[in-house]
Structure formats: C-alpha cells, structure tokens
Amino acid sequence: MTGLTESGKSLFQKAKEQPENIKLVLGVIKKQGLKKTLNLVRDVLKTGSPTGYSAAGIILEVGKNITDFKKGDRVAAAGAGKANHAEIIAVPRNLVVKIPKNLDFSQAASVTLGAVALQGIRQADPKLGDRVVVIGLGLIGLLAVQILKASGCYVIGIDLDKYRLKMAQDLGTDSIISAENNTVTKVLQETEGKGADRVIICAATKSDQPVNDAMQMVRKKGAVIVVGAIGLNLKRSPFYEKEAELKISCSYGPGRYDERYEEKGEDYPFGYVRWTENRNMKEYLNLLADGKINFKKLITRQYIIDEADQAYTDLKTAPEKPLAVLLKYPEPKNQETLLKLKTNLKPFNKKVIKVAIIGVGSFATSVHLPNLEKLTKYYQIKAIIDKNGVKAKQIAEKYSADFAGTDYREILGIGKKGK
Secondary structure, eight states: OHHHHHHTSOHHHHHHHOHHHHHHHHHHHHHHOHHHHHHHHHHHHHHOOOOOSEEEEEOOOOOTTOOSOOTTOEEEEEOTTTSOSSSSOOOOGGGEEEOOTTOOHHHHTTHHHHHHHHHHHHHHOOOTTOEEEEEOOSHHHHHHHHHHHHTTOEEEEEESOHHHHHHHHHTTOSEEEETTSOHHHHHHHHTTTSOEEEEEEOOOOSOSHHHHHHHHHEEEEEEEEEOSOOOOOOOHHHHHHHTOEEEEOOTTSTTTTOHHHHTTOOOOOTTTOSOOHHHHHHHHHHHHHTTSSOOGGGEEEEEEGGGHHHHHHHHHHOSSOOSEEEEEOOOOOOOOOOEEOOSSOOOOOTTSEEEEEEOOOHHIIIIIHHHHHHTTTTEEEEEEEOSSHHHHHHHHHHTTOSEEESOHHHHTTTTTTTO
C-alpha cells in the first residue's frame, strides 16, 4: 500500500519528504555534473520500481549452490524488489521458505506480512497472561492479534474503522475500543488502572498521538513497540515517570537490510540469533498450518493478474477498502524471458556492431548508453539485459533496442534462431 501511495506523489513531494535523497543527489552532481545527474534522476523516476513484496508459488529453477530446494517445491517468498507481483521472480535463498503440505498458496502468500507482525511481537516479548494493546487493526494488526492470542495474552484492539474492530472481535480479541473514544481511559479501565503490559503500534499515520497515547496507557516498566510508520515527536514525562521502554521493530527480523544475509545467503548462527527473518517467515507459516492464525478470513477479494489495475484502484479508492487482496497467475509454463520489442527489425548491417548491455546500473545508464547512442554510425544497441525485467524493458524502449530480458544466455542465440 505504501508503494501505491508513493506512486501518486510528485517529484517535489518526494524530495520534501526524503531530504536524505536530496543530499545524495547533490553529492552526485559534484562528481558527475548537473546534466548527467538530471538524466540519471529522470531515468530512475521513469523506470520506477516493481510492486509487491510477498508471494507464493512453485520453484522453476534453483541456483547451482542451492541444495535444500529443488524444482517443483512449493515455496513462499519475501522482499521488496524480490518477491514482486510478477509471474516469474528470482529470489535469494534467505528470503524463501517451504510451504507446509496442508497449507495453500493463498494463505502462504501473506508470509511477509506475518513475519512483520511476528517480529513486532518478539520485540514486545509478552508473557502468558499479559495485557497487550494493539493500536491499528489493519492486516498486520489483525495478524498480531491472532499471534498474541495463540501466546496466551489478553488482547485489547484499537482502531477507527468499525469493520476492522468487528473483524478483530471475530478473530478472538478480548476487548475492542474505537479510537474515537478516550482510548487511554478505556485501557486503564480494562487493566484495573495499572496500564497494559505491552502496547504494539501497527497503525500508519504521520500523527504523534498513537505513540504518546501508548505511553500513557502502558504500565510502569512496560514497553511500547512501534511496528507501523508513525510520527515520533515524543512527550518526555510519561517515559521518565514510568521508565517505559520504546522499541522499534525492524520489518521481518534480523537479517533485514543486511546485504550479506539477504543477497549472499550468509545465515546468522542459530545459537546467537534465534529468530532471523527467514526463521520468522517459516514459523509464521507453521502457525497458519496449525490453524492458530486464520488469514483466509482477511482475504476480501481475488483478482487474476489481467485485473491488476482494478485491484490497485480498489485498494486506493474503493469506499470499503479491501483488507487483503490476492493476485492470481496462470499455471507455470516453460517460456523465454527474452521479450521482442519490435516486429519489424532493422536489416542486418555488417558495418554496424550490434551491442547487448548486460546490467543497467547508474554508470551504464548515465555513461555507456548515452555514449553508444551518439555513435549510431558504428554501434546499434540490440538488447538490454538486467535482473530487473521492468527496468530492462523500459531502458530498451528508451534506446530503441530490439530485445529486453533477464537472462543473458538467451541473447547469445538471437542470430542463430533467426530472430
């Protein structure tokens, strides 16, 4: 949903909200000059980024060093830029887990959301019988409610939306409170004036009210855990007087944003890091398979991939916004990843060197490709290959290349196949 929201913002809005990126751009200007930097920024904005970060499907191929997965395995995958909304995706080892036999794809596809909720609860570290408040009953909040109930906690759910409050109640929440009421007073009444042991914030808002309310409703020496993106202008006195903890939960767990873990497959020692993001993903699927979490109840609508535009529109504008939406794809089939962009290809000219670019990072797009474009008398950009298929296609179209794809091996046979 965040990706959809960001996609509708202007360049000025994005720059205003992300000042750290302005500093990055200024640094690039000093090194490469204004013109090259502007071209680079325009290319990045035009290319965009793939949507989605949670998926489930069947393995078509595995890397040469992968020994614990095989073709045909049913798996769930996580990761922005990896587990995209696409028919075929390539995902690093530590972002993939096997699906239990008695669990279907529709539930397993929620693996990322479940791991986020589970990591937030691990940060809270609730004990049997604890009174735990969950602020924000969207998808992650409703999953957190179910995990907390499975852990033996008394759960209090808070939200503005009546439908979500009813859903939380149906899923076993012990007490629900509308955010329109005095939530702090209500929570204190529910906890005999002592306050909640833990407060987990799953809401998404720029307001500072959720975190400041949480500090007033938590007990002395309790803990407030921030899972959602919220305002964090804190009032000091509740922290000081209660010596309450404030924790920020990082996505799906240890390993997130660590390139060595996510990209290179270097795991953390089990004895020192018990719950990594991959282990959280796996445990969430076990909870689903055991029936301790019901995700199917949260699935409001399903769309075939050809209806993806409508699915995104409904998420943003429907009067009753769906809680969970599934995109379904056709059965896997053998197919090439090389896309022919032109039906009438240019006649072969022995005097012009045909060039395929493999990997279109910032240097290739700001230096190599513009230079080749200037030398059309000697070179023709024939194909663009990149692990990001969307980016490959858009760059190929920009430079009038004939082909775009994700596998360099397929361009080696272009001439042999009569393409």
